[in-house]
Amino acid sequence: MKRANKSLLKILLPTVTCFFLLVGCVENTNKAEIPIRLNEKILIELKGKWKFSLGDSPERSKVDFNDDNWELIDVPSSWENQGFHGYDGFAWYRKEFTVTDDLSFENLYLILGFVDDVDETYLNGKLIGLSGGFPPNYNTAYNAYRRYKIPSGLLRKEKNVIAVRVYDKELEGGIIGGEPGIYAVLNELNPDLTLEGIWKFKIGDDKVRADKNYDDSDWDSLFVPAHWEMQGYRDYDGFAWYRKKFSISKELSKERLVLLMGKIDDIDQTYINGVQIGSTGLWNFNKVPTDFNTGNEWEQKRIYSIPDGLLNFNDENIIAVRVYDGFRDGGIYQGPIGIITEKKFRQSSSR
Incomplete structure (x- = not known):
């Protein structure tokens, strides 16, 4: 897709978010209609309060990292709307959740929705997704729909931790739109x-x-x-x-x-x-x-x-x-x- 002006699309994003959720796009290719994903079933909702901290450190991706002193902010929503107005740079999100059912036979994806601008996403300390380019090779992926495959056996029937490293260059930043959650994808080939x-x-x-x-x-x-x-x-x-x-x-x-x-x-x-x-x-x-x-x-x-x-x-x-x-x-x-x-x-x- 040829890039549109970021500032303009950020203004339009709230209007078109529902459309993107229905079609489940990774990127608008301009080559064909984006397929409608009617085969996704949400198993664990991840909307709501997440731990949040400005700055950057690879230690924050680890399951046992101590985030007790971090802020609580809403996901999805830009961090500018939650007390961090004007901040551009690195920040981390963390979310702890518990799995009570046996999901080992499910074809699982972590869906974050839209992240502005760049992200690395970890589940239980393992990198499972990456969109955009971090400095010094910066490249925005603010209009990419984050839908990351969860490797078999990675999700535990106990405590689990998601950690998301985000970099924002300008305007709004953070996990800003979508329906974050753990989804089962039905009727799709699930490789061994x-x-x-x-x-x-x-x-x-x-x-x-x-x-x-x-x-x-x-x-x-x-x-x-x-x-x-x-x-x-x-x-x-x-x-x-x-x-x-x-x-x-x-x-x-x-x-x-x-x-x-x-x-x-x-x-x-x-x-x-x-x-x-x-x-x-x-x-x-x-x-x-x-x-x-x-x-x-x-x-x-x-x-x-x-x-x-x-x-x-x-x-x-x-x-x-x-x-x-x-x-x-x-x-x-x-x-x-x-x-x-x-x-x-x-x-x-x-x-």
């Missing part, structure tokens, strides 16, 4: 191993980036799924690579497995442990693709079979995704992202 979360990312192109032992330690970190424009690469068109390390349970070693890569804008080549397992789009070009969107590849779901013997069930694995975006938004932008058994995939697809 989710790969949503933080990935390594680098623009440009070099095929050696597919190699399992390639050193990506100096790459940026991006959240997947989300357009890269929302995370510091505004208006970038061209090649880019994603990489992620993962381990997989031995319990799946006897299953035929499928990689779900969601939707990618525009075309991709996908590798596991250096071996290409899938591709979408026309890659028969010399330097730069010219027919990169002849079949609306940006809205096609990526579903790639994983060859037998390719995964290492005793050690680390690497997935690498080469992406080319030729127009507007780019990247791995919609889930689910993960590995699922072929049997479970076929059962879900036949419903």
